[in-house]
Amino acid sequence: MTATATIDLSAFQRNIRTLAAAVAPVPVMVMLKADAYGHGIAGVAGPAVEAGVAALGVLEIDEGLALRAAGVRAPLFAWLHGTGADFAAAAEHGVDVGLSTLDELRQALAQPLAAPLAVHLKIDTGLHRNGATTADWPALVRAAVEAERAGRIHVRGVFSHLADAGAEADAAALARFEAAVAEARRLGASPEILHLAASSAGLYLPAARFDLVRFGIAAYGVSPFDDRTAAEIGVEPVMTLTAPVVEVGDGRAVVATGWGDGLHERAAGAASLAIAGRRRPVLAIGPDRLVVGDADDATVGAEAVVFGPGRDGEPTPADWAAWAGTIGDEILTRIHPRVPRHHVFR
DSSP: OOOEEEEEHHHHHHHHHHHHHHHTTSOEEEEOHHHHHTTOHHHHHHHHHHTTOSEEEESSHHHHHHHHHTTOOSOEEEOOOOTTOOHHHHHHHTEEEEEOSHHHHHHHHTSOOSSOEEEEEEBOOSOOSSSBOTTTHHHHHHHHHHHHHTTSEEEEEEEOOOOOOOHHHHHHHHHHHHHHHHHHHHTTOOOSEEEOOOHHHHHHOGGGOTTBEEEOGGGGTOOSOSSSOTGGGTOOOOEEEEEEEEEEETTEEEESOOGGGTOOGGGTTTOEEEETTEEEEEEEEOSSOEEESSOTTOOTTOEEEEEOOSTTSOOOHHHHHHHHTSOHHHHHHTSOTTSOEEEEOO
């Protein structure tokens, strides 16, 4: 007996439609990074497209190629590349790529591109994850424009990521982005798509929406804000993690999950889960088992709900994030691949 993650695709689609309505008429890209935030990229890509997204975002080209092989025909975008990135395959199968450096562009141009590679040039506006610096930006743009004129690439977009470090920092980043776009146009680039906002800025900073909003964690039902809950922004958690009770005695119950499945050990003592519709305190978390108290009425074989949408009194991923001193993104992405994902429509 083991833990199970049930992925509610109906809730996922409702979240997408709610978020899309919030930023309409700007199109939406749903991000599938980190195996769709732990939800299983193969299981959620198709439902995201059915919900009306304009594009899907992945981290690496190989993930985009896997989606193409699975029959996904929606626009795809990948922006983190190692030294072995297959830009030729991206061009062949229509996967747009983000490029942050002149070296990445040269790596792409060194490959046999059977068709022009669609690229989105990235300027770093303050997150410092990747992206060209202000000093390096002109050289990257000039080289990209030259390659486009030679028919090797197509400069489809310019993008960046906000650091979400507060309204003042975001305003400064927005100004840096607009200046970089203006400079790119002065240097001969004609990007069709500008994108900057992810979940947080997409909802609270309309000026950052431009031509596309990239929704990540909010689509999976976790609020990107410290001061607003998922319910307050109109979304609900998509993943429900359950595990069976395997032992009962002395007012305690042992549940068949633990930090080996990805639960945060440091949440023990603060966390709770639900058995038979009632919260029970989590006393200890081991690699494959956790112990709960207040369990005199628990029975072996009963289902323990570790977290879920919160509709029936169970904790949510946000609750576990608070107990562990982290963010909801980590609670979801930590769930180990050994935990089966069951994708269902409810």
